[in-house]
Amino acid sequence: MTGRQSGFSLVEVxxxxxxxxxxxxxxxxLLPAGILxxxxxxxxxxxxxxxxxxxxxxxxxxxxxxxxxxxxxxxxIPPAGTAAPATNTLFFSAxxxxxxxxAARYRMTVTLTPPTNxxxxxxxxxHIRTTWPAAAAVTxxxxxxxxxxxxxxxx
Numbered sequence: 001m002t003g004r005q006s007g008f009s010l011v012e013v014x015x016x017x018x019x020x021x022x023x024x025x026x027x028x029x030l031l032p033a034g035i036l037x038x039x040x041x042x043x044x045x046x047x048x049x050x051x052x053x054x055x056x057x058x059x060x061x062x063x064x065x066x067x068x069x070x071x072x073x074x075x076x077i078p079p080a081g082t083a084a085p086a087t088n089t090l091f092f093s094a095x096x097x098x099x100x101x102x103a104a105r106y107r108m109t110v111t112l113t114p115p116t117n118x119x120x121x122x123x124x125x126x127h128i129r130t131t132w133p134a135a136a137a138v139t140x141x142x143x144x145x146x147x148x149x150x151x152x153x154x155x
Contacts, residue, residue: 043143047106047130050092051147054110058126058151073097075110080153081118087111091134104134107141114153123150 008016057072069076078086088111090097091104098104108130115122126149131141 040143043132044145046094047092047108047132047143047145048147050106050108051128051130051145054090054108054128055126055147055149058110058112059149061151075112077124077151077153078112078114079118080114080120080122080124081116082114083116085111085113101134106130106132107134107138109138112151121154124153125150 054070054073054075057070058075058077061067061070061077067077068079073090075088075090076086078084087109090108090110091101092098092106092108093104101107108128111127111129113125113127115124126147128147128149129138129144130147131138131144133141133143136142
């Protein structure tokens with residue numbers, strides 16, 4: 001039997017194991033970044049659904065009702081001709097609205113700016129800024145989304 005035997009040498013096997021270990025190390029190193037991305041996405045989705053619920057509540061409070069507060073979240077709506085915007089702060093947990101900042105996960109600041117002239121047919125501007133965690137200062141919160149809308153409060 002003369003000839004060369006086929007198979008892998010010890011050097012080839014060592015190189016293959018080294019490449020496989022490097023690839024596995026890269027995948028394991030990316031896991032924390034992927035988990036953080038998923039968590040941030042879930043936080044943004046939840047806060048956006050709370051913002052949409054508040055905006056829908058404000059839109060459902062029509063001008064014909066002469067209501068000064070929204071029905072569900074009791075957000076104060078300033079009448080046209082008011083000089084200063086009205087700012088409301090709401091706190092939300094996973095279960096919905098809560099009264100305590102300590103028990104909340106999200107802090108929502110709702111600012112309504114009515115038209116300055118009560119005779120004009122302009123809309124009331126709505127600016128909703130939701131930050132999380134609720135205990136963090138609004139300006140330094142690691143997560144935040146903003147929603148804008150316009151209320152037609154004209155009869």
